[in-house]
Amino acid sequence: MANKLISEMALPKSIANIFAARNLLTAKDVLSLTEFELMELLDVGLAEVTLAVAQVSAIACPPCQTVLSLLEQRVQDEYFTGHLPTRLKGLDDVLCGGIPFGVLTELVGPAGIGKTQFCMKLSLLASLPPNFGGLDGHVIYIDVESKFSSRRMIEIGVNSFPEIFHMEGMAQEMAGRILVLRPASLAEFTESLQQIKVSILQRQVKLLVIDSMAALVSGSLAEFSRIPIVVTNQVRSQNCDEASQYPFQGAVPSMVDDAVGNRFDSHLVPALGIHWAHAVTIRLVLEAKSGARLIKVAKSPISPPIVFPFNITSSGILFTSDVGIEMTGPQINTIQNQGHSGILNFSS
Amino acid sequence: MDILRMAVSATQRGKLIAAGYTSLSSLSSISPPVLARDLQIPESEASEILKAASQSVRLDNSNGCHAIIAGAQTAWDMLNEEDTSRCITTSCADLDNILGGGINCKEVTEIGGVPGIGKTQLGIQLAVNVQRPADYGGLGGKAIYIDTEGSFMVERALQIAEACVEDMLEYRGFLRKNFEPCHVSMQPKDFLANIFYFRICSYTEQLAVVNYLDKFISDHKDVKLVIIDSVTFHFRQDFDDMALRTRLLSGMALKLIKLAKKNSLAVRNLSPFAGCSLESGDDQVFKWFIPFIPCLR
Numbered sequence: 001m002a003n004k005l006i007s008e009m010a011l012p013k014s015i016a017n018i019f020a021a022r023n024l025l026t027a028k029d030v031l032s033l034t035e036f037e038l039m040e041l042l043d044v045g046l047a048e049v050t051l052a053v054a055q056v057s058a059i060a061c062p063p064c065q066t067v068l069s070l071l072e073q074r075v076q077d078e079y080f081t082g083h084l085p086t087r088l089k090g091l092d093d094v095l096c097g098g099i100p101f102g103v104l105t106e107l108v109g110p111a112g113i114g115k116t117q118f119c120m121k122l123s124l125l126a127s128l129p130p131n132f133g134g135l136d137g138h139v140i141y142i143d144v145e146s147k148f149s150s151r152r153m154i155e156i157g158v159n160s161f162p163e164i165f166h167m168e169g170m171a172q173e174m175a176g177r178i179l180v181l182r183p184a185s186l187a188e189f190t191e192s193l194q195q196i197k198v199s200i201l202q203r204q205v206k207l208l209v210i211d212s213m214a215a216l217v218s219g220s221l222a223e224f225s226r227i228p229i230v231v232t233n234q235v236r237s238q239n240c241d242e243a244s245q246y247p248f249q250g251a252v253p254s255m256v257d258d259a260v261g262n263r264f265d266s267h268l269v270p271a272l273g274i275h276w277a278h279a280v281t282i283r284l285v286l287e288a289k290s291g292a293r294l295i296k297v298a299k300s301p302i303s304p305p306i307v308f309p310f311n312i313t314s315s316g317i318l319f320t321s322d323v324g325i326e327m328t329g330p331q332i333n334t335i336q337n338q339g340h341s342g343i344l345n346f347s348s
Numbered sequence: 349m350d351i352l353r354m355a356v357s358a359t360q361r362g363k364l365i366a367a368g369y370t371s372l373s374s375l376s377s378i379s380p381p382v383l384a385r386d387l388q389i390p391e392s393e394a395s396e397i398l399k400a401a402s403q404s405v406r407l408d409n410s411n412g413c414h415a416i417i418a419g420a421q422t423a424w425d426m427l428n429e430e431d432t433s434r435c436i437t438t439s440c441a442d443l444d445n446i447l448g449g450g451i452n453c454k455e456v457t458e459i460g461g462v463p464g465i466g467k468t469q470l471g472i473q474l475a476v477n478v479q480r481p482a483d484y485g486g487l488g489g490k491a492i493y494i495d496t497e498g499s500f501m502v503e504r505a506l507q508i509a510e511a512c513v514e515d516m517l518e519y520r521g522f523l524r525k526n527f528e529p530c531h532v533s534m535q536p537k538d539f540l541a542n543i544f545y546f547r548i549c550s551y552t553e554q555l556a557v558v559n560y561l562d563k564f565i566s567d568h569k570d571v572k573l574v575i576i577d578s579v580t581f582h583f584r585q586d587f588d589d590m591a592l593r594t595r596l597l598s599g600m601a602l603k604l605i606k607l608a609k610k611n612s613l614a615v616r617n618l619s620p621f622a623g624c625s626l627e628s629g630d631d632q633v634f635k636w637f638i639p640f641i642p643c644l645r
Contacts (some may be wrong), residue, residue: 027556028550028552031555031556031559032552032555032592034594034595034596034599039357040358043357043358043359044357045355045356045357045360045396046355046356047396053559054559054560054562054563056556057555057556057557057558057559057560057561058556058558058559059428060553060556061418061546061553061556061557061559061560062546062547062548062549062553062557064544064545064546064564065503065544065545066540066541066543066544066545067493067505067540067541067543067545068537068540068541068543069541070502070538070545071502071506071540074502080394096501096503096504097503100501102498103498103499103501104498173367226436251491277463277586278461278463278578279462279579280463280495280499281497281498281499281501282527283464285493298464299463301462301468301469301472301500301501301504302501302503302504302507321509335532
């Protein structure tokens with residue numbers, strides 16, 4: 001919308017010619033100048049400028065919809081009203097059906113905690129036919145650190161859905177729907193982004209996974225497509241600067257003490273920092289505490305802050321309890337890595 | 349030379365000066381045909397120039413009839429206006445108390461906070477609450493929700509609407525003791541039908557929608573609340589020219605304030621918060637933006 005051409009906007013001839021003469025070719029060019037700057041540049045009166053800007057704005061503005069029509073559209077057109085079920089019952093309940101379409105869901109946690117396992121399971125789920133609860137589509141898996149293992153994915157598939165994977169040729173078909181990209185650098189990834197956008201619209205791609213985002217930083221992908229996009233993020237240790245929190249987070253003294261006590265245990269923060277944190281809609285924090293792995297719904301507009309314990313088995317990620325524990329306060333955002341080295345050997 | 353202050357284009361100004369009209373008073377007694385002949389322009393253009401001149405004069409003129417300065421309002425009138433103005437409840441009694449009843453109309457209110465703290469939740473709550481009838485803390489109007497981050501979730505809005513309906517039914521029980529309530533009961537889906545949703549993907553679209561709001565609101569006179577979630581998201585990245593960014597942001601802020609005053613709306617900006625201690629210089633965006641919104645609550 002920002003790049004809509006002025007020449008295609010059916011403005012009055014005189015003003016359209018003047019815009020072209022001054023090299024203001026797109027809506028973005030026109031709207032980036034204030035009205036007085038435009039008056040100066042184009043040498044026309046204020047009234048004309050105001051009218052032209054109003055017309056350009058009306059055309060460049062995205063269409064309006066009532067929220068009710070959005071809801072009805074999704075119920076009608078989209079699978080599970082726009083969610084990809086993860087088969088983890090507690091998480092699906094809390095996320096109103098599963099990983100939502102059209103927004104960025106982030107998995108963040110220390111190395112070896114289970115992010116790639118989760119992503120592989122999701123890729124498999126998206127490729128399944130609808131009668132088995134999948135999205136029946138292709139998956140684009142952007143594997144930045146070469147951690148994707150198709151052998152492991154088939155193992156997950158065979159153990160989770162034996163009835164499908166033992167059928168003739170199904171394993172090949174499902175694995176055939178998962179397209180793995182291994183960009184070597186940010187530049188390479190950005191180049192292939194355009195191609196990815198096109199293929200999302202054309203080739204029935206139903207899920208995009210980026211593992212991991214810390215190695216690549218990208219702008220906005222989620223808005224233009226109604227598919228779930230899952231990214232993973234790494235952790236880094238906290239600088240001393242960040243240890244000082246915002247002045248208005250004072251709160252009750254006893255809570256502050258607790259927070260101080262805990263804060264120095266957890267020196268880990270998501271690698272991409274706060275700018276990235278604004279861009280994601282749902283953040284799932286995976287962490288290890290006293291040897292147990294936990295997945296926390298840390299940021300979500302549709303769920304309360306809730307924690308589920310999980311394990312990694314041969315069939316992927318499984319919750320040990322489908323009833324989560326609600327966790328209020330700042331602990332929901334912290335990332336712990338205690339007792340983790342003891343569980344790095346996958347038991348199955 | 350007060351000609352320079354007139355809102356006319358550079359060519360017109362140049363012609364005026366070349367023809368010898370250097371002050372506004374020299375234009376005050378001239379008729380359009382005479383001016384048109386002097387400047388060699390069509391008569392319609394000449395009358396436009398004279399209209400612009402008389403507007404500038406009116407602003408300077410200290411011989412106004414009622415007010416000493418045209419366009420000013422006495423503090424007493426403003427007090428009466430404030431007393432009678434309505435608020436939108438936030439559904440949190442303590443917050444309503446601090447704000448003096450709720451979110452005020454004719455003002456821009458800004459909510460800032462770290463990611464995940466609840467700004468979007470408050471935004472959705474207000475979009476639902478504005479639709480409540482006046483007795484229940486709303487304005488009985490519709491809402492516009494401008495979403496720049498994609499964090500608006502339809503399912504959550506439905507949950508909040510359902511809770512609102514329950515809340516109103518419970519409150520009706522209290523009201524019944526004094527007098528019969530006269531509102532028509534609303535269903536949760538009716539609440540959703542009254543929220544107009546715009547999904548913005550770039551700063552150009554954000555500027556376009558703010559410009560377009562004026563027309564949209566004049567077509568939909570029952571809109572009482574505009575929520576922008578969030579104002580600074582698209583201005584944080586991709587901007588090399590910091591001066592341009594400041595100009596655009598402050599221009600947008602002024603347009604929103606004007607919109608709020610003109611249409612008696614409440615405008616809510618949800619700003620993502622960047623802590624002062626972080627690494628990149630982009631945090632400066634938020635700090636510059638705050639001082640440019642004069643009537644901040």
